[in-house]
Amino acid sequence: MKRFTLNALAAAAACLFASSSFAAATIVIVNGDPANIGFNDPTVVAPVGGNTGTTLGVQRLNAFQAAANKWGATLTSTTPIRVLATWEALTCTSTSAVLGSAGATEVFRDFAGAPQAGAWFGKAQTGKLTGADPDAGSADIRARFNINLGSPTCLAGSPFYLGLDANHGTAVDLVTVLTHEFGHGLGFQTYTNGSTGAQLDNTPSIWDFFLKDTTTNKLWKDMTAAERAASSLKSGKLVWNGPIANSYVNTVLQQGAPALTLLSPASIAGSLQVGSASFGPALSSPGMTGEIMPVVDTAPNLGLACGPLSPLNAAAVNGKIALVDRGTCAFTIKAKAVQNAGAIGMIVADNAPGSPPPGLGGADPTVTIPAVRISQEDGIALKVALAKRTRLHSNVFANLGVNLALRAGADLAGRLLMFAPNPYQGGSSVSHYDVSAFPNLLMEPAINNDLTHEVTPPNDLSFPLLRDIGW
Helix, strand or coil, X not given: CEEEEXXXXXXXXXXXXXXXXXXXXXXXXXECCCCCCHHHCCCECCCXXXXXXXXXXXXXXXXXXXXXXXXXXXXXXXXXXXXXXXXXXXXXXXXXXXXXXXXXXXXXXXXXXXXXXXXXXXHHHHHHHHCCCCCCCCCCEXXXXXXXXXXXXXXXXXXXXXXXXXXXXXXEEHHHHHHHHHHHHHCCXXXXXXXXXXXXXXXXXXXXXXXXXXXXXXXXXXXXXXXXXXXXXXXXXXXXXXXXXXXXHHHHCCEEEEEEEEEECHHHCEEECCEEECCCCCCCCCCEEEEEXXXXXXXCCECCCCCCCCHHHHHHHCCXXXXXXXXXXXXXXXXXXXXXXXXXXXXXXXXXXXXXXXXXXXXXXXXXXXXXXXXXXXXXXXXHHHCCCCCCCCCCEEEEEEEEEEECCECCCCCEEECCCECCCCCCCCCCXXXXXXCCCCCCCCCCCCCCCCCCCCCCCHHHHHHHCCC
């Protein structure tokens, strides 16, 4: 068995608090805070939302205990899982903040009972699989949480809500944040560097055996470092290939997702991610099907559509879906220009790298056609398909609407989408579900207000993914 230490553990006087003894796994919170700080803060507070603590420190500990109990009642392990936790000043401004972070302290490979040879497993999972703590001198998970949240200089007015009932209002629900971060520490992460593609000690994480790029049809474990780095930027094309998590897609995720579905020619058929417009009619099902034609009104081969279209452009887009380029003028002006020329819909190709494509902002009640934005990469590929066109026809057909063949947060094959934005987001990319999932999932990169404290179907897909990697 080989071990690799990921985090140095802080030296601290530690108090231990165990989760419910009736749980299928015992999760122990190790209090690493000094006197009068964090868990030891003696500030008197009133009980809130089922949290009966009467000091700030005790209420914080009770929230930790609730999250530990939720995972403890869900997991199966005879080896106690220890979480070394502290309250610290983390990065924040008056309008944004790092809420917290957590991850495995050590990883292990090629141990007796490992379900996959040549793969890194986090310490907590290694203890579950071997039936013994592989390093009794270290905690399994290291967790840090923002002690300044809600202060004037740290996400002002949005402190942690310490109640246990999810009735957090405009505050940040601490139990939700904790449940999310504990999920990372339990194994909801890769130990491969997603930005560079470099594997830890030239060995893939167990995560990489299930992470798949649908453009190359390769798993991360089989890629070069350069291929993994490129794959980490392919929003909508990086999926989870685990059979257990994907088996619950239809149970948890909403049917239908906004999409531009290319229908023909067969060589380009598929579904593209879109950013919806705040103006015009909402996308719907069965949507609107039509032929795509580009607007070309400025050199070099740009279609800005910032004014009335020329007669040639107007004839080309009449009765069709107009493809225009982002830039120079408002999206509503572009939409009104192609609508006045007879277009039945509008696609805006982004003019800068980045994915997923953001929405189209603006307001104009006189716009009556649907409009979406696609990424620059998808726009370039679409223009290549449109290059062999006549003045009035391209023979490139698409549906603009809500694709009921998709689940919100999954691809057409029913595989969960993973978070792979361009540019890369350190600490978020690859090791989260994609933000397109709906209902929102606990293990997305941002905490959403509508989340419950559940980690299992029909409410959530956190635990099914952990089952794929061997929990």
